[in-house]
Amino acid sequence: MRHTLSILGFLALATTVLADTTYRSRPDLSPPHLNITIPCDARCASGYLFVSPFTTYGEPDDRVSYQVAPYILDSTGDLVWSGFGYFAGWTGNLQAARYQGKDVLFSFEGLHNGNHGHGHGHHTLLDDHYNVVKVLRAGGHRVSDKHEFEIIDEKTALFQIYEPTQRDLTAWGGDDEQTWIVDARFQELDIATGKVVFEWSSLDHVSPNESALPLPRGLAGIGRSSATAWDYFHINSIIKGSDGHYLLSARHASTIFKINGTDGSVIWRLGGNRSDFTLGDGVRFGFQHHARYFNEDPQGSGEVISLFDNSVYGSESAGNGNEIRINPYSRGKYIKLDHVAKTASLVRAIEPPSVAVPDLSKGDPPILTKSQGSLQSLPNGGDFVNWGSEGQITECDADGTPIFHAFFGKDFLRDKLQNYRAFRYNWTGYSPEDPAVFAESSSEGSVRLFVSWNGDTVTTSWRFSWAEETDSITTDGKTVTTTVWKNKTVARRGFETSTRIYQPKEVRIVSVKAEALGAGDSVLGVSSSVVVQKALTKMVETVGNDRLVGQETLGFGIEL
Ligand SMILES: *[C@@H]1O[C@H](CO)[C@@H](O)[C@H](O)[C@H]1NC(C)=O
Ligand SMILES: *[C@@H]1O[C@H](CO)[C@@H](O)[C@H](O)[C@H]1NC(C)=O
Ligand SMILES: *[C@@H]1O[C@H](CO)[C@@H](O)[C@H](O)[C@H]1NC(C)=O
Ligand SMILES: *[C@@H]1O[C@H](CO)[C@@H](O)[C@H](O)[C@H]1NC(C)=O
Ligand SMILES: *[C@@H]1O[C@H](CO)[C@@H](O)[C@H](O)[C@H]1NC(C)=O
Ligand SMILES: *[C@@H]1O[C@H](CO)[C@@H](O)[C@H](O)[C@H]1NC(C)=O
Numbered sequence: 045m046r047h048t049l050s051i052l053g054f055l056a057l058a059t060t061v062l063a064d065t066t067y068r069s070r071p072d073l074s075p076p077h078l079n080i081t082i083p084c085d086a087r088c089a090s091g092y093l094f095v096s097p098f099t100t101y102g103e104p105d106d107r108v109s110y111q112v113a114p115y116i117l118d119s120t121g122d123l124v125w126s127g128f129g130y131f132a133g134w135t136g137n138l139q140a141a142r143y144q145g146k147d148v149l150f151s152f153e154g155l156h157n158g159n160h161g162h163g164h165g166h167h168t169l170l171d172d173h174y175n176v177v178k179v180l181r182a183g184g185h186r187v188s189d190k191h192e193f194e195i196i197d198e199k200t201a202l203f204q205i206y207e208p209t210q211r212d213l214t215a216w217g218g219d220d221e222q223t224w225i226v227d228a229r230f231q232e233l234d235i236a237t238g239k240v241v242f243e244w245s246s247l248d249h250v251s252p253n254e255s256a257l258p259l260p261r262g263l264a265g266i267g268r269s270s271a272t273a274w275d276y277f278h279i280n281s282i283i284k285g286s287d288g289h290y291l292l293s294a295r296h297a298s299t300i301f302k303i304n305g306t307d308g309s310v311i312w313r314l315g316g317n318r319s320d321f322t323l324g325d326g327v328r329f330g331f332q333h334h335a336r337y338f339n340e341d342p343q344g345s346g347e348v349i350s351l352f353d354n355s356v357y358g359s360e361s362a363g364n365g366n367e368i369r370i371n372p373y374s375r376g377k378y379i380k381l382d383h384v385a386k387t388a389s390l391v392r393a394i395e396p397p398s399v400a401v402p403d404l405s406k407g408d409p410p411i412l413t414k415s416q417g418s419l420q421s422l423p424n425g426g427d428f429v430n431w432g433s434e435g436q437i438t439e440c441d442a443d444g445t446p447i448f449h450a451f452f453g454k455d456f457l458r459d460k461l462q463n464y465r466a467f468r469y470n471w472t473g474y475s476p477e478d479p480a481v482f483a484e485s486s487s488e489g490s491v492r493l494f495v496s497w498n499g500d501t502v503t504t505s506w507r508f509s510w511a512e513e514t515d516s517i518t519t520d521g522k523t524v525t526t527t528v529w530k531n532k533t534v535a536r537r538g539f540e541t542s543t544r545i546y547q548p549k550e551v552r553i554v555s556v557k558a559e560a561l562g563a564g565d566s567v568l569g570v571s572s573s574v575v576v577q578k579a580l581t582k583m584v585e586t587v588g589n590d591r592l593v594g595q596e597t598l599g600f601g602i603e604l
Pocket of ligand 2: 254255256257258296297298299316317
């Protein structure tokens with residue numbers, strides 16, 4: 045049987061390729077194309093990149109083919125797992141974590157209000173087979189926000205909520221109709237039962253006096269309706285210390301708070317207008333994100349916290365007087381807190397790499413991240429910095445030397461992708477999908493085979509098998525078809541592995557499948573059988589993007 049020709053009519057029409065067919069075996073996937081300006085070498089930490097770049101250009105069209113989703117990528121930008129189809133809507137803060145003794149992934153999933161920087165939705169936990177373990181919504185009658193999610197002791201979850209509420213705001217310059225304010229709340233919730241273990245409300249403990257964005261300026265909501273409530277505080281990170289208290293970052297107060305885990309009172313403030321610490325040189329920060337303990341020492345002089353210091357607000361509308369700038373550019377910072385002397389000193393700052401400087405001769409600042417951002421301390425002493433709204437990531441070694449830098453998009457998308465947080469984590473994933481195979485014959489008498497398995501990290505080699513049909517004429521003039529199964533095993537190369545097999549003229553290759561092989565050549569998965577398609581030159585040209593060029597330089601790319 046010749047299945048080969050039956051679909052050619054359709055394919056011949058498909059010469060205008062709409063999707064970004066980075067991978068021949070998965071033309072339906074359009075992952076981000078990192079523009080890597082400093083490639084990783086052996087100094088980079090091991091592990092994959094966990095990112096969720098987003099753009100206002102949501103659906104692929106003829107100019108933009110990028111699917112907004114959570115992604116696991118390797119250090120070359122090659123895909124490990126596309127979460128497209130696993131998560132819907134706006135997603136962010138994809139991370140690997142541990143829950144009840146098992147490896148999990150989690151991500152925020154919902155809608156994103158870009159004007160206010162709020163997200164409304166829930167958090168979803170997946171296991172290492174990418175199956176849903178838990179969908180976690182806020183306790184009570186509340187809606188989770190996107191900014192924070194952290195699993196504590198493999199048991200509880202910390203996240204926050206922006207709840208509009210009405211108050212008399214005349215003391216803060218509000219008129220009679222400006223009565224809406226955002227109560228920034230956070231909850232710690234038992235993941236298994238959904239029971240709220242602790243809940244905190246900013247309005248119960250922090251006066252709107254501490255806001256860096258006063259109501260009359262209208263920069264954080266004008267307060268006339270629940271939708272435009274004044275976001276005076278804006279929690280964007282919370283972590284629980286081993287002493288049971290919480291470390292909280294409030295972007296719109298430009299302050300880090302320590303919150304008592306028993307009664308919710310403020311234990312101390314760092315930064316802002318009521319700092320309990322005298323700030324040393326370089327410590328002052330503003331509109332910061334992602335505060336974490338680096339070294340806990342709650343009473344002593346050796347506590348160190350890390351944060352991403354944006355130092356800017358409203359730069360997208362600079363020129364109309366709405367920009368607030370604390371420092372000339374954004375940086376990662378490690379700050380030492382001396383609880384005895386009540387001083388805060390800069391341990392080190394993670395500077396933007398010079399490769400990303402737009403134009404120094406014009407005095408342009410290095411990266412100015414007007415929103416979002418994260419700073420992850422890597423186990424090897426290095427740092428992984430995510431420049432939020434500016435759509436860039438940097439890894440630095442322990443000396444602060446940039447050893448990896450990438451933009452999330454290139455060409456048309458170069459300045460249009462943003463990414464809320466980014467991480468490097470180890471991850472072992474088992475795909476719940478079938479391996480995807482694609483086979484294409486060329487006029488030169490060879491067939492190219494491609495295989496991929498979205499999310500799989502354990503396959504070490506692929507065994508392609510195919511049926512070769514040969515016709516022979518018997519002495520009485522009958523045609524007899526002989527079928528021989530052949531196979532070829534090739535080492536796995538990244539997301540998509542490809543190889544070429546020779547096809548003699550008299551032979552028809554009618555069926556191709558691939559088996560994923562793991563340790564000891566155990567079979568981990570088998571694809572369905574596919575027919576060989578005739579290569580369409582125009583289509584292949586369209587596919588000539590950097591990823592395939594990159595594969596070619598590795599020696600297994602386009603061989604036509
Ligand atoms: C906040 O500021 C107002 C007006 O300046 C003042 O009357 C009030 O005492 C302050 N409240 C707090 C809690 O600091
Ligand atoms: C601190 O006070 C100044 C002057 O009153 C004000 O402009 C600023 O927004 C306040 N808040 C912060 C967090 O700096
Ligand atoms: C936290 O609050 C509890 C209850 O009010 C109090 O006993 C404890 O001393 C507080 N801890 C700190 C570090 O302030
Ligand atoms: C990648 O980034 C560099 C550095 O900013 C830039 O010069 C180059 O044009 C970018 N490449 C693409 C394809 O966008
Ligand atoms: C990944 O695991 C290796 C081996 O345990 C470890 O050395 C490395 O620090 C881990 N990488 C990350 C990013 O955690
Ligand atoms: C692969 O082909 C070889 C002969 O080249 C054969 O000995 C072997 O059994 C085949 N393996 C499978 C799994 O079909």
